[in-house]
Amino acid sequence: GNDINSQAIEISNSNLQFRCDMNSKIITRTADARDLYFLENECIDLICTHPPYANSIKYSEGIKGDISLLNVDIFLIEMQKVAMESYRVLKKGKQCAIMIGDIRRHGKVVPLGFFVMECFLQAGFVNQEIIIKEQHNCRSTKKWEYLNKNFLMIAHEYIFVFVK
Numbered sequence: 001g002n003d004i005n006s007q008a009i010e011i012s013n014s015n016l017q018f019r020c021d022m023n024s025k026i027i028t029r030t031a032d033a034r035d036l037y038f039l040e041n042e043c044i045d046l047i048c049t050h051p052p053y054a055n056s057i058k059y060s061e062g063i064k065g066d067i068s069l070l071n072v073d074i075f076l077i078e079m080q081k082v083a084m085e086s087y088r089v090l091k092k093g094k095q096c097a098i099m100i101g102d103i104r105r106h107g108k109v110v111p112l113g114f115f116v117m118e119c120f121l122q123a124g125f126v127n128q129e130i131i132i133k134e135q136h137n138c139r140s141t142k143k144w145e146y147l148n149k150n151f152l153m154i155a156h157e158y159i160f161v162f163v164k
Contacts, residue, residue, distance in 0.1 A: 004033075016028070046094060050099045051098070072105070082119075096164070098159070127161075128163045132157075
């Protein structure tokens with residue numbers, strides 16, 4: 001596992017302190033998913049990732065390379081790099097799962113999830129599944145539930161499952 005935020009790595013390491021009967025090896029390190037130079041081609045069995053939502057929620061207070069600080073257009077350019085690097089390190093026939101949602105800018109919906117899905121498709125992945133996860137912690141969910149009993153607007157996230 002890797003993350004650009006060293007505090008996330010510390011939390012992960014703490015959560016990984018459990019006993020397992022398998023001989024699996026889990027390694028964590030502070031790293032940028034756009035450049036996994038330390039990994040060989042096709043050496044990973046599964047990728048699970050939950051990137052930031054462009055400049056919607058800050059992931060850090062200025063960590064170098066933090067893509068949560070970028071506007072949508074530049075964020076998508078950087079996500080294309082993540083997708084290409086993910087494709088490079090993933091073994092053929094294995095899966096990459098990414099969870100991401102849409103955002104609002106100036107009262108308008110930005111379909112960030114589908115833009116990110118397109119980054120992974122352009123990198124060579126094939127879409128195996130689209131899972132929609134209901135999101136209960138969205139600040140505007142209650143507002144939309146109150147205004148319209150039949151529809152929930154941006155009250156979900158996508159889990160795109162790709163295969164190489």
